Structures are given as structure tokens and as C-alpha cells.
Amino acid sequence: MEKKHLSDIAIAQAADIKHINSIAAKIGLSEDDLEHYGKYKAKLPLRLINQAKIEKSNLILVTAMTPTPAGEGKTTTSIGLTEGLNKIGKKTIVVLREPSLGPVFGIKGGAAGGGYSQVIPMEDINLHFTGDFSAIEKANNLLSALLDNNIQSRSNNLNIDPRTIAWKRVMDMNDRALRQITIGLGGTANGIPREDGFNITPASEVMAILCMAVSFADLKKRLGDIFVGYTFDKQPVFARDLKAENAMAILLKDAIQPNLVQTLEGNPAIIHGGPFANIAQGTNTIIATKMGLSLADYVVTEAGFGADLGAEKFLDIKCVSAGLKPKAVVLVATIRALRHHGGAKPEEYNTPSVERVEKGFANLAKHIENIKKFGISPLVTINAFPSDTEEEVKFIQQHCEAMGVQAVVADGWADGGAGMTNLAEALVKVVEADESNFKPLYDWKSPIREKIETIAKEIYGADKVDFSKKAQLQMNKMEKLGFGEFPICMAKTQKSLSDNEFLRGRPTNFDVGVREFEFAAGAGFIIPILGQMMRMPGLPAVPASEGMSIDDDGVISGLS
């Protein structure tokens, strides 16, 4: 089809975009319910959240097998599935994360779906949107400024040991030169010199907190609970000790409200929050999910990376914390990714090979088994690519069937909702059968070590977990600080079920190692670090920004 050759931005710009009032009307909202940001974006006040409606609505999680670097299309599938569900008469909202500016100007591009399954206005969503990321960045950096100011001040001084500061500044930019810096140079007027660094804004704990908060009061409390470092007497220091939480909350008063936009086919989309999926929970705000459930019969949402990271955190952290029970899980597979796990090199991803698909199926099978451990039988969807062959598709469908799950080919990228009605119908059958019996994998009250071992063995397939000396000391410290009952937010490579990115398929006979911990006392989780985690990406030699242009009327091209 001709149209498949258009760029994402060209498709988005050609869309018949409707005033946000008419999108809101579809879910029973009037103009007065909205805080408009131009004609096509609006914020939704928290008073629209309705617990009775939440309990009657159906929450659908879209997750994926272990991905190739290009990703397997969770966002595109989520948007397309929403179009499909609306097409077959189910009132559905898609609830997604907000994109970070860093990748937009770097290498990956935006995160507003692709092809004929996108959310619009795509440019705005990928740029400043409604200012949420900026507000988070400012709240994070206000805490940093207050912290360095306290160290500098002779009055009001909390005796903070600058060597122990765990709180970094953030900037929503791919800027490797800021990863490791020294600040406070230049003499007495410029503060106390110390090592510091910037993370990218989605890696801020303020972002994680915004996504975990259930109310404005809860947000403020969590901001006060942020751990920033120790005093010289080895006492923990929290943001509340710096009297920072009110001013930080003031900066977030608008950011806490979810954003309403639309899909290409004019269905409602809520986009809110965007925490990193490697060191944080990687899914949109609890408030946005609840807002969606309050306003529609079906809510389709997604969580970052493969199911070993995204789905596990979504189910064990977010759902437990928010009291949510997903009715179904859609597991996205691509034949490209199956070939990859079957041994294909990147240049062979588009070369059909039933043999490789057969070998790679072990990865998908493990994710199917994993989802079942949460009491939910997943629905597999094969996100279609032009190089897929009928033989390969059949192989997957047969082997899924043998595991008791259905696999449906879907093509939202090329065909929007029309390419997704099969999946939508299959999904409605799953939901209406009402066989989901969600239970988390572990009890938050278990010891830290036990929780980590459960995830590593049950989900990753590891034989055992090695804890470094440092990690063991930190576990003791955390139990003493009262963080023992926090859930676990694993920081692990997304490229393998194991903690070794080179092990494809379904690794067996391996251990994982916890090098150290971080704790996000405000967000309310413990982060075991299982390898090097990137928190501030760099730009490529030719950044994506070089290929962008904007004409005198403000029309953008080259944004993807």
C-alpha cells in the first residue's frame, strides 16, 4: 500500500485532528471539565477519578517478549488495539507514557506510536507537551539547589556530608558531558566543591513519585520522603529535612493532572508520566490509569521493555500499590524478534527462517509461562512486518495453542484500527470469559532477599542470586531504615531474560548478581542494580536534530 511509505510525522500531520472538546465528549466530559492546552490537548482534573467506575472497567496490559534494539511495537500495538476495540463498539481509552526529549533529538525518535497507530498532535506530544517533564525537572533541581545551599550555609545547616549525597540533578536531554561533573568550584561564593552528575529527567525519582502518587497529598508526602544522603553523624537526610516538599509540590500542581489527546482515528488517549523502565517502574502514572478506568470500559496500557521487566514491575509494584486488577495481558511478539532469539544477526532480521523462529520461540514461551504465574493467561499478538511468512506465523500460532494461548496477527501500523479488529475481538472474548485471577508474584512483606530471589528464579529462570558484600550491607541498612517492606524494582538489562545481555532466547543454568542497591524512599521501592545502568544517554555522531527542520509557518519535518 502506498500509504505505508509515508513518515510518521507526515501521517500525523495529514490526520483529520479534532478539537479536544469533541474527544472529551466521547467519554462524557464537557468543555468545563478540561484545562485546555491549545485546541488539541487538555489536562483532566483529579476529581474525575471515580472508584466505583474503576472497579467496573477492564484494564488491559500490553507487554512484550524480550525485544530487539528497535523494540517490538508495544506502543503501536496499544494504540492500534484501542482503535480496534472502539471499532467493534467497546468504549476504550489508551493510557501511555510521555516521551522524553532526549531521544527525540538523539537517535530513537519520539514515542507516540507509529504508522497508522499514533497519538496526535505528535509534534507536541514529542516536544514540550503540557510541561510535565519540565515541572519534574524543576522540582528535582530545586531539591538539588536547596541541598547545596544547605551545605554552603552557616546558619540552618543540617551537617550533611557532601560525599554521601545520593541526589542528582536532571536534564531532559541526551548530554553525556553532564554524566560526571564537579560543581561548586571557584571559591567561597560558589558553594562547596563536590562530585555530581546529571541524569536524564525520566530517571528522576520525582518522575517515579509522580507515577506512584494516588493523590496530591500522597505526592507531597512522597516528595518529603526522598532520601538525599547522610549527615556526618551517619543519620539519613530526607527532602522533608530540607523543607523542600511544599515548594516541590507547588511546581508539580499542574503536572499531576493527566493529559488528554487523541489517536489518529479520533479516540481518546491519556498520556501521563514517563519513568525510565531500567531503574524505575517504566509505566504511566497510577492517576492516569485510574482516570482512564473512570472514563471508559476498556483501558489499554503498556509498560517498558519485555515482560520480565515491564510486566513484572507493573503487576508487582503498580497494581499492588494501586489496588488494580488487570483483566488481560497482551504479549507482543514479532517474527523479527523470534528470528533474533533464534540466532539471526541484525542484517538477517528480515530474512524468513522457520528454523530460527522455532529456536527463538523459547523466549516467547518463557514469557507466556511467566504471565501465567500472575494468574493471567496472556493473549499473544504477532505485530506484523512485511517480511513475515505464513509458515512462520503458523508455527507460532500452533505452538502458542499447544501452551493454551491464542496468537493473533495484528497490523495496526499499516492499517490502524482496521488491522486490529481481530485482536480486539479475541481480547473481548478473553475479558468476557473473566478467567483472570491476578495475584502478585511475591508478598511485599517478605524479606528483601527473598523477594529478589523470587523474581530472579521465577521470572528470569536463574538458579540463584549472588549478593555482593556491599549489597548485603545495604540490605541490612535498608531494613533498619524501615524500607524492608518496599517492593522490588529490578534494574537489569532488557536485552536478555538474564542479567547478561548476550544470552538470547531462554537462558538456563545461570546466576544473577546484585552489585548494589539504590532506594527510592519517596517512590517507595528498592532498586537492586544488576549491571551498568545508563541514566544519561549520549547523542550519536549525527544527532537526529540535524535532520529536522521547521518552516516559517511552524510546520515541522524530520521529527520521528
Added chain:
Amino acid sequence: MEKKHLSDIAIAQAADIKHINSIAAKIGLSEDDLEHYGKYKAKLPLRLINQAKIEKSNLILVTAMTPTPAGEGKTTTSIGLTEGLNKIGKKTIVVLREPSLGPVFGIKGGAAGGGYSQVIPMEDINLHFTGDFSAIEKANNLLSALLDNNIQSRSNNLNIDPRTIAWKRVMDMNDRALRQITIGLGGTANGIPREDGFNITPASEVMAILCMAVSFADLKKRLGDIFVGYTFDKQPVFARDLKAENAMAILLKDAIQPNLVQTLEGNPAIIHGGPFANIAQGTNTIIATKMGLSLADYVVTEAGFGADLGAEKFLDIKCVSAGLKPKAVVLVATIRALRHHGGAKPEEYNTPSVERVEKGFANLAKHIENIKKFGISPLVTINAFPSDTEEEVKFIQQHCEAMGVQAVVADGWADGGAGMTNLAEALVKVVEADESNFKPLYDWKSPIREKIETIAKEIYGADKVDFSKKAQLQMNKMEKLGFGEFPICMAKTQKSLSDNEFLRGRPTNFDVGVREFEFAAGAGFIIPILGQMMRMPGLPAVPASEGMSIDDDGVISGLS
């Protein structure tokens, strides 16, 4: 009056705020003309600028005598005068700068007027507003990231000498620890180590550019013209060499549109851009001024610091660049400031003293003389304070009259528009007499040295200008680079007419020294540095943020 004791935020929150549509209707705009940001803020599309209407409208500049550290109330006077003009039947818009977040959480507080002369919603205007500052910050820092990325990259490398980089990162925060830093530490993956620093966002040249641009095309061109440093071969490098200007302009596509809000009395206010007044032009965007003139019969605007800095730059840089001709200049004086220039210590500012006022009058007199040099006879206004005495007021009025100018007492802070009708009526007489014959002080085409000498001698009252060896070399370099015909944007203390902050009143028998130059090739001006200029403020020992709170319904207190 009881009401005078309320805090600014309490007055603002008690206001009968109107939907922005009804404010827009007053100036002939329909809902469709607006880009709404909630119910009380909107952006105005550039197509509403109308040259024919600009030429028929009346531009009024509010400036001030040399201020005390608290400022003499230019913004409050501008807002109050707008209320007064509307009260007497003149369709008037006030056009102001946007506040920076740094001072809001630091020591100074916001910049949305005060008492009963404020613009609202005060909290929003003082916080993220419509995201303009964040957009400017991102555009500035994208250029930094592209620059450090280019230094790091082996392909695509421009051979930039890291030691010569003149472009700094910015953050809209009072954060002294970021003034002087080293970046790129930690090995080959993290870039090339070098010295750097953050300025506060209003000090960004991107801010200055946004304020000088007359169209989106002009904005993009100016962004490309930013000078960033030299190659190892001593060739200048501009932002366009890094292919940065399109991506930067993309980030500014919404920020270029002026923001419409309202005064406490429901009159239209346009707030747009906020460049530093010490190292930049210190006045709102040219586009906002033109927008105001296109939509009203009177536009009241102000420029940072005293008339020696604010008015001079407004008239010589902004008006010449934009082809604007002010019809009147209102010169704000306070009796407190006159006492200060007459020798009062801060604790004596509220102690009546005709003797000190008489001595301090020399400062006001010099500013009156200066404004006349631009072909405009100013209207003096005495911004009322409770400690003012009738004798002091009379002294000023008589001595102003002797200089051929009228001095009107005004009390917009306590009484809003009702306290400003006298001034409004006096102003209308001045405008209707049509005796303004604006001409700039110097010709942009004159040599750099001559332009600087003209300002220093004519406006400051200096005997001569000393140029350091470095400054002399830089002047040659600038002439070679083609920057010789740029106007001059003086960087000088605001505390004195001279470059020595301790010289009060009307200093005589002094020289000024140009230590070095900066050039803002994108904004289009040359900056002679006449002392230490603060570009990144610090927080006080007890930051203003500590006294702020926000309740569970999002109601803020303690913001001033």
C-alpha cells in the same frame, strides 16, 4: 485601609478572575484566536500583529530613577497605569516581562506587580506559566549538548577548541553550585573534560533572541547566528555550523507566541519574554509589544532597572530595531529612593527628610535630562509609600516643574486603577499634545568605541571611557567579524549612574572602564562589561521556598 495588609497572593487569589475569552473579547478577539492554557491564560498567534494598527497606537514606556535594592515599582506602576487608563476610557494593554523561577524560590519573589496592581493568575505567571522559559532553557541546552557532542565525535568534527567555548548551559534556578563546574569527566565515554558553568535562564542569549525576533523566520536566523567559540584554527563557530538552528526553533515554536492574561481589574495584559537587564536588553519581546499595539490604543510597557540601563537599551536597541516610536515616557520615582540618594541608610528609608530628598533629587533630575536627549519629555510619577510627607512631595513637584516636567503622585499599589486616574489623565494629555519626537542617542553605524563613549558621557555623565587592552583587541576582532554595526547593550551596575555601585545621586568627575566584551551575535548586540555581572544567583540561608505551602486542593500560600 484594611486591605493594604493582605499579601500579594491573598489579593490575587481573592480576585474575581474572568475566563480569558472574556478578556480577549475586550480587544476584539474571539475564542478561535486563542491557544488556551487553562481557563485564564492563552497564547496569541503572530497573525494578529497588524502594522497599520501599530502605527496608530500609542506606546508608553515606564522607567525609573536609579533604584534601591527593593526596586521602585515599575511593574506595579505599569499595571496600575493600565487600570487607570482603562478607567478613563482608553483601551489599554500592559505588556510585561515573564518572571524567572530562580528569584521566586530565592529571595526576591515573583514579578507580577504588587498590592492592588497585579496580573493574574499570579501563581501560574510566577511558576511555569505557559512553558516559555522551559522551552528557552531546552533550546539553549540542546545547543550545548550538540557542541559537546561535536567535540567528542570523531566523524562530523568541526575542530572546535574546547578552551574557547563561549556558550554556557542554563537553568532557571538560583543555584550557585553550578556557576563554575567541570564537565565531561569519567573517561572516554563521557566526553572531553572542560570547564563550564550554568547561567540562569533569563541570561541565555536564546532569551535575548526571542525578545529581539520579529518573526519566526527571523528567530531561526538569529539562532543560527549564535557565536559559540573558535576552532583550533581560530575561525569563529556559529550555531548554524552545528546545524542547530532548526531543532532549536522547533523547541521555540510555541514560545514565540505572546501570552495573554489579565490585570486584577480585568484588563488585558500581555506577558512575554524575560531577558536579564544587566547583560541583555531587559525588556519583553518585540513581538509582544507589537501585538499589544495591534490590539489596543495604548500600550504600557517597562524595561529593567533605572532609565540609564532600561530606558537607554529600550530606546536605542529595541525601538530602533523594531521601528517603534514611544509617545511618552513615565519616569517612576519614590521618596524612599530620593532619600537613599540623599544619603539615607536602608533603616532610614522610611524616615521623612526634605533635606535628603532635596539632595537625592539630583539623581532624578539627571534621568529627566537623559530622557529629553531622546526627544521625549518624561512624565514623572511618585509611587506613593505610607511614609511620604506632603512637604517632600511638593518639593519634587516644584523642582520637576522647574525642569518643565509634571510629577504626579500615584497609588496603584493600595488602590489599583482608582489610585492611578490622575496619572492616566496627565499621560493622555501628554500623548494628545503629540510632542514626542523620538530619536535614538546614537547611530548604529558609528564605530563601537564612539557608541560606547556616547552612552557613557551623555547618559551616565562620565568624563571618559577606559578600554582595557583585552577590550581593545576584542573591538578589532568584532569589527572584523562584521559585528561593528550592532548596537551597544551595556552591562553595568544598576545601583549607580556610574559603574561604581557606591556612587549615589548624580555622580560627576568619574571615568568608566570597559574590562572586556561579550557579543550576542544572534540577539544582535555587543555587550561591554563594566564590572562583575551576576548570571547565576544563589539562594539565601533561608530560601523563600521554605515558607511556601500548598494544601491538598492545590491552594498555594507563601508565594510572593
